[in-house]
Amino acid sequence: MxxxxxxxxxxxxxxxxxxxxxxxxxxxxxxxxxxxxxxxxxxxxxxxxxxxxxxxxxxxxxxxxxxxxxxxxxxxxxxxNEQVRDGFWKHFPLAAVIGVVIALEMAVVLLGGFRLSEVQPMAPELAQLGNTKALGVVLYTQYLYPLEIAAVILLVAIIAAIALTMRRRKDSRWTDPAEQVRVTKAQRLRIVNVPVAREAAASTEQQAAPNGGQA
Missing domain, CATH: 1.20.120.1200 (NADH-ubiquinone/plastoquinone oxidoreductase chain 6, subunit NuoJ)
Structure with missing residues (x-):
């Protein structure tokens, strides 16, 4: 070895x-x-x-x-994460069996690609380049369409994630930027008059004082 x-x-x-x-x-x-x-x-x-x-x-x-x-x-x-892990070891044997089955299925599908009778030599013009540059040339020439399809799938996934996040829900807190821009000076500040409960506070102090507040 x-x-x-x-x-x-x-x-x-x-x-x-x-x-x-x-x-x-x-x-x-x-x-x-x-x-x-x-x-x-x-x-x-x-x-x-x-x-x-x-x-x-x-x-x-x-x-x-x-x-x-x-x-x-x-x-x-x-x-x-205690609630998330609740029952983990209970369901672990079934999950392990499913994982082994999936691994065996992937092995059956992928092992055929590793059994190469003859190794295809690299093109002479690519052999002079480095691995990174040769990979880029092959990726953007022979595999250009699969690359574009993968890019479109990722773009759709990004748009779907944004749409799911920005949807209107009862518990979501979001603001409209257009309404924020149109807000006026008077709408930014609102003064509220709060009545002061002085009489209630004075009666509470008199009850707390000894002899009803008398000297």
């Missing part, structure tokens, strides 16, 4: 352990940190496969941006 194979098994073992701890950690913050560890080990595996662009994109995009946002939201909300 050479060094690359040994590192692959080490990174894969840590990746599996971190992925398992993501769903079993009692603290949400700890689960997010284990997910960061899983991302780092996945990027190390990609580095061993000489996919430097995917490795650095995983670190910069997911670890540097997405996970920081997750941690910020989790620490800001500070919700109690």
């Amino acid at each position: 050479d060094t690359t194979t040994a590192l692959f098994y080490v990174f894969s073992a840590v990746l599996l352990f971190a992925g398992f701890r993501v769903i079993t950690a009692r603290s949400t913050v700890h689960a997010a940190l284990y997910l960061v560890l899983a991302f780092f080990n996945a990027s190390c595996v990609w580095m061993l496969l000489r996919a430097e662009f995917l490795a650095i994109a995983l670190v910069l995009v997911y670890v540097g941006a997405v996970m920081v946002l997750f941690l910020f939201v989790v620490m800001m909300l500070d919700f109690n």
Whole structure:
């Protein structure tokens, strides 16, 4: 066993352990940190496969941006996850069986792509380029239409998320920017006269004083 194979098994073992701890950690913050560890080990595996662009994109995009946002939201909300985790170990065996079945189905579908009889050589004009530049050339030439379809799907998802957030609900608090712009000076400040209950306060003081307030 050479060094690359040994590192692959080490990174894969840590990746599996971190992925398992993501769903079993009692603290949400700890689960997010284990997910960061899983991302780092996945990027190390990609580095061993000489996919430097995917490795650095995983670190910069997911670890540097997405996970920081997750941690910020989790620490800001500070919700109690005991109710969420109620009955976790009760339903864990069924969830584990379903997960194994899904993994086997994915293995049946994806293993065919790894059984390559002949490795297709890279084009001579791409062989002189780096991995990142060669990936960009192939992505924006041969796979341009799938890339555009994925971009449209993400755009629809963003619009749907905004529409669901901005819909009018009874418990939602939102303001119309057009009404805020049209507001006048007189509408910004409203003075309310509040009557002062002096007589009630004086009677309370007299009752509290000894001998009915008499000297």
